[in-house]
Amino acid sequence: MSSIKNMSLAEEGKKKIAWAESRMPVLMKIQADFQKTLPFKGIRIGACLHVTKETAVLMKTLKTGGAAVALCGSNPLSTQDDVAAALAAQGIEVFASHGIDNEGYYRNLNAVLDTKPGITMDDGADLITEIHSKRKELLGVVKGGTEETTTGVIRFRAMQKEGKLKFPVIAVNDARCKNMFDNYYGTGQSALDGIIRSTNILLAGKTLVVAGYGHCGSGVAAMAKGMGAHVIVTEVDPVKALAAYYDGHGVMSMDDASALGDVFVTVTGCKAVIVERHLRAMRDGAIISNAGHFDVEIDVKRLKEIASARTLKAGLDEFVIDGKRIYLLGEGRLVNLACAEGHPSEVMDQSFSLQALAAKYINENKLEAGVHRIPKDVDDMVAAMKLEALRVKIDALTPEQERYLSSWNEGT
Numbered sequence: 001m002s003s004i005k006n007m008s009l010a011e012e013g014k015k016k017i018a019w020a021e022s023r024m025p026v027l028m029k030i031q032a033d034f035q036k037t038l039p040f041k042g043i044r045i046g047a048c049l050h051v052t053k054e055t056a057v058l059m060k061t062l063k064t065g066g067a068a069v070a071l072c073g074s075n076p077l078s079t080q081d082d083v084a085a086a087l088a089a090q091g092i093e094v095f096a097s098h099g100i101d102n103e104g105y106y107r108n109l110n111a112v113l114d115t116k117p118g119i120t121m122d123d124g125a126d127l128i129t130e131i132h133s134k135r136k137e138l139l140g141v142v143k144g145g146t147e148e149t150t151t152g153v154i155r156f157r158a159m160q161k162e163g164k165l166k167f168p169v170i171a172v173n174d175a176r177c178k179n180m181f182d183n184y185y186g187t188g189q190s191a192l193d194g195i196i197r198s199t200n201i202l203l204a205g206k207t208l209v210v211a212g213y214g215h216c217g218s219g220v221a222a223m224a225k226g227m228g229a230h231v232i233v234t235e236v237d238p239v240k241a242l243a244a245y246y247d248g249h250g251v252m253s254m255d256d257a258s259a260l261g262d263v264f265v266t267v268t269g270c271k272a273v274i275v276e277r278h279l280r281a282m283r284d285g286a287i288i289s290n291a292g293h294f295d296v297e298i299d300v301k302r303l304k305e306i307a308s309a310r311t312l313k314a315g316l317d318e319f320v321i322d323g324k325r326i327y328l329l330g331e332g333r334l335v336n337l338a339c340a341e342g343h344p345s346e347v348m349d350q351s352f353s354l355q356a357l358a359a360k361y362i363n364e365n366k367l368e369a370g371v372h373r374i375p376k377d378v379d380d381m382v383a384a385m386k387l388e389a390l391r392v393k394i395d396a397l398t399p400e401q402e403r404y405l406s407s408w409n410e411g412t
């Protein structure tokens with residue numbers, strides 16, 4: 001039985017889901033195909049994802065494909081209660097409510113595991129790490145899992161390195177159709193959306209500090225630059241730092257950037273990126289936010305210890321340190337989901353089409369334990385389907401070109 005906040009929100013959630021469906025043509029096509037072929041007949045799928053309208057379209061697609069689906073939220077602040085209600089009303093087991101505490105979060109996660117899923121779908125690796133640490137009885141039940149995000153894939157690779165990962169996981173995040181779009185355009189736009197929705201500040205003319213210049217951080221930097229912000233990038237990887245420099249951004253250490261920024265966004269996937277000395281160096285009025293998966297990038301615990309605080313509105317807290325005001329967005333959790341609606345449906349169309357096809361691939365193949373890439377032809381197929389939906393035609397290699405590309409004897 002589902003555990004959600006308010007069933008009377010179901011009608012609102014249904015309308016939101018219909019909106020997402022109208023912007024997710026590839027996933028809807030896969031859904032129509034699944035309706036005919038029922039690839040998940042008799043299969044239980046357990047998912048721990050952000051409970052958004054886009055996730056709802058994925059859950060409905062899996063159910064249409066014959067799966068019994070159970071879903072919990074992958075972040076306490078990302079659950080959209082109306083969407084959770086709409087899904088529960090449509091026969092999908094949902095264990096999620098916005099603002100849930102840590103204990104409730106793990107209760108919900110374990111409720112999904114109680115359904116004994118044959119396939120798991122993670123966004124951040126919490127389902128699978130829970131199985132490997134506290135629910136080992138499920139190790140023989142789960143055939144494989146999928147992972148949506150960079151942080152989750154990093155955790156699984158660490159497990160694999162220690163010989164601890166006991167079943168196959170498909171790193172959906174590593175597909176080009178995912179990270180070149182969802183991470184770059186999706187995080188880029190939705191992180192700024194979260195900042196703007198919670199503060200309504202003008203970005204033009206502001207100095208925006210982006211910590212981390214991976215697929216996500218470079219997207220945030222590009223979009224902020226496009227809106228007229230002066231962008232400063234902080235990085236630990238020299239190649240990425242150099243790329244940020246050539247992209248026209250200021251590049252420096254966080255120690256130097258902390259006194260210059262009007263707005264800060266951490267997108268590193270690492271911890272302790274903004275700590276006490278940075279907080280103390282910031283200008284009066286600085287806005288700090290995080291778009292990395294976990295709320296470990298800004299030392300919020302220390303901020304609470306050294307500052308007096310008041311909440312201006314949900315997702316916008318004012319802290320005063322040494323007479324200077326600092327504004328924290330979304331409690332330091334994913335600003336794009338805590339303060340806005342997450343990535344736009346258009347990019348989630350690609351990511352979640354890959355998720356649906358990755359689950360099908362796990363079901364139809366016997367993979368070894370460990371982290372796997374999604375097959376290139378599946379990645380290519382999703383791109384081709386998206387182009388078709390967008391009515392964009394591209395060239396194909398001629399036989400002569402194919403021969404040229406697979407030969408070595410034509411030179412100068």
Ligand code: ADE
Nearest residue numbers: 050052054055341342343
């Ligand atoms: N991650 C980022 N944006 C998302 C969205 N809209 N739905 C589900 N997961 C997400």
